[in-house]
Amino acid sequence: MAYSLHIERTSSNISLEDWLTAASTIGALRLRTTAYATVNPSTGEIIEIDRSPGDLEIALPQSFLSRALGKERQWEPAFFFSQGRASFRSPDNSYSAHDPIRKAAAALAKELGAAIVGDEGEEYAW
Structure with a gap:
């Protein structure tokens, strides 16, 4: 199972409206409009x-x-929004400040006044 990171606030949930507003400020992101599909x-x-x-x-x-x-x-x-927070798979290249997912996550967290938190509760200072 992949390790997940989360963009969340400690004081309150992130509203869908706030999430979408923050996402709209990042040109490399767009709303997913189709279902996820895989083959059995x-x-x-x-x-x-x-x-x-x-x-x-x-x-x-x-x-x-x-x-x-x-x-x-x-x-x-990239980002899956549910119950007032966004989750994403830890990037393979998460130690690189140039990783596109890491850069987007850091920008979203900053815009939302949120933190990036791992599955075990540790915070990431990106």
Whole structure:
């Protein structure tokens, strides 16, 4: 199971309106509009799970291949909003200040007056 980090306030929940307003200030983020889909490896059946209203995608840096295929941006699910806080998977490159998810998380937390907190309660000062 992946380790998750959370953007949360200690004094109050983050409202969906505040979350979306903060997200709108970051050009690399957009609201996810489609369900999540995966394939059952045993049956080949496509399984869809609906998104939450505050789920966000992030534009990741383009690879050479995506540019060659004419894709402007590669959008990936990044932040999952539920019950007054946002959760995200700890980036593989979380120690790098250049990691796009880390940068977006830090900007969102700052905009919201929130903290980035790990599953075990530790705070990250990004």
